Amino acid sequence: MATAILQTIDFKLHERPVLDFLPSGIADFDTAFGGVPRGCVTDIFGSASSGRTSLMLSLMAQATAREEFCALVDASDAFDPKSAAAAGVVLGRLLWIRCGGNAENALKATDLLLQAGGFGLVAMDLGDVAPITARRISLASWYRLRRAVENTPTSLVVVEQAPHARACAMLAVECARERVRWSGTPGCSQLLRGVAFAVDRRKPLRPGCAVIEAQSMR
């Protein structure tokens, strides 16, 4: 009897459908990925000058333009308000938490913010945290964050040098610098005009790539 009942139950693991996405406002990125999923962890990783921060600010700008509140947990105190304002982030709708280089405090603060709820986007910036330190963050901590953000309309975006959220991230994208656009003659009256970045989906393993170009503020 028990065997018959068990046979009727479908034990297949279903991937939880993502109901909503937060768009980035970058046409190519939104076409390729749909934005970043709400109620999930999104990992944006890459080396220095790979466009991770530009992408994060663009997401924040879109969230604040939709009158949502954003929180930035800044592990290394690297956030530049002027740059964010230029990208369209409404600073009045942004809660900035400066952790002074302490990744553990960043994790605690992110957890508290997710428990409080009500934010459209919570970004944890570990972009300048050394990979050896970021690797020390236990998988249990990542699972805790994933559980905290689940079933909420909040997007948790983690900016890192390497993908550490692993299984806990619903979407992982790798950013890489494609080309730097300079104007003028080399050595004389040059100007940094912009940088093109390639964004590749690393999780889920489906082909997905976008090339996005950021304009310099100079």
Next chain:
Amino acid sequence: MFACIHAPGEIARLIACAQDFSPQVEQTDAGTVTLDIDGLGHLFGSAHEIANAITRRAGIPVNVAVAANPDAAFHAARGFSGTSIVPQGDEAKFLASLPVALLAPSEETAETLARWGIRTFRDLAVLPDLGVAARLGEEGVLLQQLARGEHERPLVPVEASLRFEEEMELEYPVELLEPLLFVLARLLGDVCRRLEERALAAIGWRVRLQLENAADHERAIRLPVPMRNPRVFLKLIELDLEKYSPAAPVVKVTVAAEPAKPRTAQSGLFIPLAPEPEKLELTLARIAAVVGEENVGSPELVDTHRPGAFRMRGIGIHACKPSTEKHRHECLFHLAFRAFRPPLAARVQADFISAPGIRGKIARQAGPWRTSGDWWTPDPWSRDEWDIELTDGALYRIYCDAQTGRWFIEGSYD
């Protein structure tokens, strides 16, 4: 029965004295208060004894008058010194000798009365009613009623100042926070109940702890929006006291709320997501306990050209204006800048740069951009900036301080 106390220039003392006898106290003019003394006879005895008790309680020379209506008492107190008891039914006779100017008639009426030779209350009281009404109108009728001591009106009581404060003296000094929180929970609950009765909320709290053999420990907590949840207040005070602990055992606790009208919010299905103010305040207090109060807030640009200038302020959930359609289209994909705080000291030699964690050959560069400012302050700045690209592709903003000649990496483009 009504009593009136008159002492020019002592109104605060008079109100306090009157409120010791009755809750129905009216400030009739700048130096006079009138109070309802019905029922005080059981406590003090006759009207004369009540008047004497009031005089003693005032502690200063005052005129006290007792009468059946407030205006008769008022005029008697202003017109006769010492204690006056106006007999009920004989008010006109008692007040007869008072000058008619005490009734404060209008300038025109006063001139008319003077022309008629009306000098005292008696002169006005004996005039025929219809004649006074025909010649002086409504004001004349009122003045005549006042002169006869017949005018009846209700008192307009002064509003007692609302103080939402509770205190408790402890039987023995408390050293630990946990037992102190029990006391605070009770006091906060009482104050919140009183706020609720008045349909008010608290916008701030003041906690004063009287310490054993030490100066008082006083903390003030300011809230972004009015709230009324005692649990939230208790947690906020707990977090504050954990951070700023009293220096000695506590012997007395006082909590006081700053009352404010509760916030009103229109709910709706399509209102964007926002944190609940109570939860957010608690969360911010918890995070501030971890990272420091100065590191939590909303960034605000400062009106200056100084690079990297900003200030932190509290996040205002209700202060934000809705975004305009124009703003939504203004969100451009800009190259973001990541700041190194503090800037990294660097060595630049020809086309090679080295700093802690950064080292490489400069492939391309743009600049310099010379900026300076605040030369009139003790903290001026002057520098030349460059954007550089290293051979490994990383982009940085570097600058040379014009005052010291030293090089720094300010941050990276990311």
